[in-house]
Amino acid sequence: xxxxxxxxxxxxxxxxxxxxxxxxxxxxxxxxxxxxxxxxxxxxxxxxxxxxxxxxxxxxxxxxxxxxxxxxxxxxxxxxxxxxxxxxxxxxxxxxxxxxxxxxxxxxxxxxxx
Ligand code: SF4
Ligand code: SF4
Numbered sequence: 001x002x003x004x005x006x007x008x009x010x011x012x013x014x015x016x017x018x019x020x021x022x023x024x025x026x027x028x029x030x031x032x033x034x035x036x037x038x039x040x041x042x043x044x045x046x047x048x049x050x051x052x053x054x055x056x057x058x059x060x061x062x063x064x065x066x067x068x069x070x071x072x073x074x075x076x077x078x079x080x081x082x083x084x085x086x087x088x089x090x091x092x093x094x095x096x097x098x099x100x101x102x103x104x105x106x107x108x109x110x111x112x113x114x
Pocket of ligand 2: 062064065089
């Protein structure tokens with residue numbers, strides 16, 4: 001999937017679309033290494049009742065790797081193992097209802113640069 005598609009850039013003016021480079025998220029993700037802490041999730045929902053009342057549920061859209069999903073029972077599920085630690089959910093949940101800490105030392109995502 002192209003990141004530009006995911007962010008709906010096809011709705012942007014044509015001249016702006018042409019100035020954007022295509023970025024393939026999947027190509028970038030395969031360069032990452034994950035050290036998953038199975039014993040201590042670093043992300044969690046503080047209160048599912050607040051999520052139930054959250055009309056637009058923006059967490060289903062702002063996470064670049066789809067960590068948040070809506071379960072059949074209407075609760076928000078958190079696949080913290082896939083988190084790339086971009087920090088968006090610290091500011092984008094309108095009810096600050098997402099608990100977020102950095103993974104413990106030795107765990108989390110490792111980026112390869114260059
Ligand atoms: S945006 Fe926040 S409050 Fe709304 S559903 Fe997602 S986690 Fe819950
Ligand atoms: S920090 Fe970024 S990648 Fe991780 S769950 Fe939040 S929005 Fe998704």
